[in-house]
Amino acid sequence: MQFGFLLEQVVNGLVLGGYYLLIALGLSLIFSVGGIVNLAHGAFYALGAYVSVEITKYLGFGSAIVLSPIAVALLGILFERFILRRFYDADPILSLLVTFGLAMVTEQAIRIIWGAPPISAAIPQSFRGSVFLGDFLFSRYRLLILAVVAAVLLGVWLLLHKTSFGRVVRAGIQRPDMVAALGIRLQPYMTAIVMLGVGMAALGGAFFAPITIVHPAMGAEIITVAFVVVVIGGLGSFWGVVLAAMLVGVVRGITIHFAPAAGEASIYVLMFLVLMVRPRGLLGERIEKFE
Template sequence: MFAIVVEQVLNGLLVGSYYIVLSLGLSLIFSLGGVVNLAHGAFYALGAYLAYEVERRLGFAGAILLSPIGVALVGVLIERWFLRRLYHEDPMLSLLFTFGLAMTAEQSLRLIWGTTGLPFAIPASLQGQLLLGDFIYSYYRLTVLAVTAATIFGCWALLHRTAFGMIVRAGTRDPEMVRAMGISLRPALSAVFALGVALAGLAGVMSAPLAGIQPAMGTEILTAAFVVVVIGGLGSFWGVVYAGLLVGVVRGITVVFYPPAAEASMYILMALILLVRPRGLMGEKFEKFE
């Protein structure tokens, strides 16, 4: 029994890593722009669909590099044309906008690529399993773990080791003070939105070989992404990382003991954590969210 639980915990870390990439983008966009991006799932789906097109021409490595960039470009356009006008309005407006965008996007995916799911196989070079003692790992999932780790490190370095990151962090804390110091947040807002949706796109690419591609995939995953952000604590970088891992592990253990509650486990976890820490695991007191 102990071995099974250990195995599920290790596997849960892998599953969780995949929530992290998606939730990190959601968290970034919310922290700086104050936008609850209900279309985050749509960008995730778009990432998978673009990957389908790129992979046929340039292979999986091409897809994992180019598809998030493609999603970021779409994100920049949407931010420029629509979202930018809504930053200073009632937050309800941007919420409604992204809600509408999510539905429009899902139907557009249906119109362009059809209602059928699209096949997407695990790339040949990443097929197979690694046996470590009694434990089994698929090479593909280990690759996902490596990409996630690199992504987390990259984002962390960007936010904590660059001038751009400093503006973003300052803007998250106190946008008025940043403006008072003569720094415009506009370019940072665009860049963060693009980065955030690119992360969603990346998560979409990584999920395609595991769960296939279908138009509703974004809607299904969105709630989970929000739960991870809430558990982690709004505006907290490491909070999201810990929360993603925690959700993965709790889900794995639930599957061992009571599978019907597997998908519900993350909500129970969220409720428990909010009871103890109302701002989430690492959430801090933020003037603008109170």
């Protein structure tokens, strides 16, 4: 019986990991390609949630899940063109400051537009409740999230590994100078990566709006976990982030099973241990420009 309960926590942790992944993968890509630590990433997650709640009112939940990430990704173009682009070659502290500032500006903008009190959102009736497999229990809604995350993951992997777009991006991570020498401008690629990254964060926000509180500071709450995932996974590695997200979800679940009060601390302990053994993260590659 005890084992069954534990397995349930592991599976639930994997699902939760999938949700962390939506936010962390974009963060990792933007850092790997552009060298920018995007502290505003959480703000796009929050925007994704708010925009999806608005769209749900008029067009329903299905449309909101599709349209909200697209809307936020379009915003990502402006973000990249007018802000990030100026900081690729600058001291990293400057991009840190500008994205931190942007996170605050976005949070306040949300406060001005939607008000400081949280807004309400609910799961569509058809996705409520749990599915039982024997004694095993899954939240129906989280299964939906898991399916979508898996599809997105596959899509991003194919994009990065099976297309010419992906080849340029991966080359750009390792040797931007060589890519430039071959006459390829990395900037349009960077725009696309930022769109993809913030779009995924917005998708995470849209999916979590019905099951967590939607309030202006929600972006700041998620960004820390996302960073922990990126740090554990290691930079430049697609599978590193995937592995780390799952690991964080599972470790948190198991810790809560045995010692509930230590649940939130466990992921930081995990990060500490990983960094002790592998300072570059689990599957992190050596990236010359960051050394």
